[in-house]
Amino acid sequence: MEENEKNNQAAGNDGNGIIVVKNLTKKFGNKIVLDNISLTIERGKTTVVIGPSGCGKTVLIKNFIVLLRPSSGEIYFKDKRIDNLPERELNSIRIHYGFLFQGGALFDSLSVAENIMFPIMRHYRIKDWRQVEDVVKAKLAMVGLDGFQNYYPANLSGGQRKRVALARAIALDPELILYDEPTTGLDPIRADIINELILKLQRELGETTIVVTHDMTSAYKVADRIIMLYNGRIIADGDAEHIRNHPHPVVQQFITGQVSDDDLAVLRASGTISKAQFLPRDFEE
């Protein structure tokens, strides 16, 4: 709770914040998913948001790009308030963002090349198609998939799909890239490829990066700053060292990946075979 209050007091742009969030609350019906969150995302840095499943990490970054609107509070992008803008005006703001969705969200009816061309075609009048093809080639080369232009999303593996989605996310050379669970569902090697890509893009393009994950290996590898969400509030905020030594029991439990004593007691108390459970002999004649 202390971290949340500290952030609430500190939220405000000292000139280095690309995104500033003030007193953000998001409710779905009566359920409060984000509870009075305030924070500043620093320009050019990699901020990782961690927290247990369902704690509101994805909701938080979807609010940053206003794919979801806050129930209350304010969101600023480069000192311009954006949470109250109409969709038409938001479209001109969103071209400064790249968003990598959890499942990739590639358009299945379009080829890999068409997926990457999509943002370019929607915002620029194309005169020289060869130039667009060169851009597609360059973006695919950045994620190590040059040559896959004519493939369709259905023909790609999970890791390849995420890399193509990343190529689409950087198609308009955004200033800010949001990654929603980039390593979820990937084996450790492919997950590490994505981590390396995040670092590479940050190094080469110098853009601001926000990563939502519950993969601590990934978080430690890419983060300049780690924020932990729990029950809709920020309970820890600092660099990797700060998080490793954080005194909050929930933080320690999360980063070490250990179940709490209470949850363990519940699991042990419940039986493995209930009286209503069928056994193979029940089906024997």
Place this chain on the structure above:
Amino acid sequence: MIGAIGARAIEDVSSMGQFGRFVWRAIKACGWSLGRTTSYSLIWTQMNIIGVRSVPIVMITGAFVGMILAVQAYDQLAGMGLEEHLGVLINISVVKELGPVLAAVMLAGRVGGALTAELGTMNVTEQIDAVRSVGTDPVRYLVAPRLLACLLLTPALIIYADLLGVLGGYFIGVIQFGINSQGYWNFSASGVELWDVVVGVVKGFFFGVAIAVISCYKGFTCKEGAHGVGQACTEAFVASFISILALDFALAVVFKAFYNTFWPLKSLVS
């Protein structure tokens, strides 16, 4: 109890409001799309998917409507010695009511179901959010081309259904039952006016818009998971079907009033 009814009423009014706003956004998006030649390729693609590929099923529907009407009505008319009137009965029914309505119902199933399933799947796999995230209005990109394709091609498909309905009736009446061909067509020509054909085709514009906006709205607002998409498809078809029948009734009343007022003036002009 009263609280539950009130909550349900608020929810229904709210979703009607949302639907109204969606329709308004879709109409504005259509205007925007028509003003940009870059959108034409998207409209063209949807016209192919929605219109061209629906031609066979709509023609089959029309043909069966005509044939069934002929089989059902022949005995009654022949009993009174009026079998040559079969043509007028079939053709006016086909071009004014059954052709447009049944073709629209077929489109609600074939096209509406596909639109809802496609957009619903895009919704639950975050593809619609992906469109928004790159600064593109999904209503302009996804809804407008589909709405325009339905608007422009439903009347054309109704003409196909009418044509095959007329031929189906002719095939059964004249070829199978041996009605005199000249009498069949003479009574048809005297009983079916251009107005009747126009009414049926104009209904197609309204049916097309209803099918497109309902199906797209259900896709855009569908709930998570396979069950959510399935439920949205069912709701889209039911809502489209009821809308087609309700619109048919409303248009019948409006066109009748219009006909009674203005059609007699035609003789003064010509």
